[in-house]
Amino acid sequence: MDIFNFTRLPALSSFADNIDNVIGWVTVLVGFWFILSEPVFFYFIFKYRKQNSPKAAYITGEEPELHKWISRPHAAVLVFDVFIVVIGVKVWNDVKLSLPPEPLPHVRVVAQQWAWSFVHPGPDGQLDTADDIKTVDDLHIQANQKYVWELESRDVLHSFSIPAMRMKQDAVPGRVIKGWFDANAAGVYEIQCAEICGIGHGLMPAKVHVEDAAAHTAWMQTNAPAPRIAAN
Numbered sequence: 001m002d003i004f005n006f007t008r009l010p011a012l013s014s015f016a017d018n019i020d021n022v023i024g025w026v027t028v029l030v031g032f033w034f035i036l037s038e039p040v041f042f043y044f045i046f047k048y049r050k051q052n053s054p055k056a057a058y059i060t061g062e063e064p065e066l067h068k069w070i071s072r073p074h075a076a077v078l079v080f081d082v083f084i085v086v087i088g089v090k091v092w093n094d095v096k097l098s099l100p101p102e103p104l105p106h107v108r109v110v111a112q113q114w115a116w117s118f119v120h121p122g123p124d125g126q127l128d129t130a131d132d133i134k135t136v137d138d139l140h141i142q143a144n145q146k147y148v149w150e151l152e153s154r155d156v157l158h159s160f161s162i163p164a165m166r167m168k169q170d171a172v173p174g175r176v177i178k179g180w181f182d183a184n185a186a187g188v189y190e191i192q193c194a195e196i197c198g199i200g201h202g203l204m205p206a207k208v209h210v211e212d213a214a215a216h217t218a219w220m221q222t223n224a225p226a227p228r229i230a231a232n
């Protein structure tokens with residue numbers, strides 16, 4: 001829902017609206033309790049200030065008449081919590097747990113202190129073949145095309161974050177973590193490392209170049225390595 005897009009960030013991925021929705025509901029529901037409770041809080045601070053009530057009374061709050069002021073709002077907050085968990089788990093499952101059906105192009109994302117390297121499939125559409133295109137700090141993808149990314153780290157924990165896609169995933173040394181995205185508008189967007197990974201952490205910004213099909217094909221043809229000629 002657009003009403004929940006509070007930021008001016010573009011909603012680049014197909015799942016950006018779902019993530020914004022969860023954040024929007026959390027903001028609205030927590031905001032409801034905040035707006036309800038703060039005036040009561042300040043009213044009591046004012047009403048029972050020292051001048052009006054010099055002697056503090058000790059109340060255990062165990063009597064049902066008093067306890068209901070805790071237990072009833074508590075139950076209401078729990079109902080709201082269950083609502084947030086239900087919509088959150090649905091989005092988590094759709095975005096993080098399930099990968100879209102293959103075959104899809106894969107891109108490899110490798111984090112290190114302090115840069116990102118990317119391996120793109122070349123014109124053959126397959127990773128780990130001779131026409132792979134390797135870049136540093138520039139990821140090139142085609143708009144409106146689902147990709148599976150394979151995230152690795154060469155050294156420490158990093159976090160692969162594309163704010164415009166509402167996407168963030170830790171890179172863990174020794175593991176290959178897969179996920180997916182589907183960028184819906186051409187443009188150049190930021191990639192950030194979202195996990196303090198050493199003194200150069202702030203020096204590893206990168207860019208994702210989302211290109212329409214023709215521009216992406218042209219980029220691939222210009223950058224694919226020339227086939228090797230066997231020596232004889």
Ligand SMILES: [Cu+2]
Binds near residue numbers: 111158193195197201
């Ligand atoms: Cu990092």
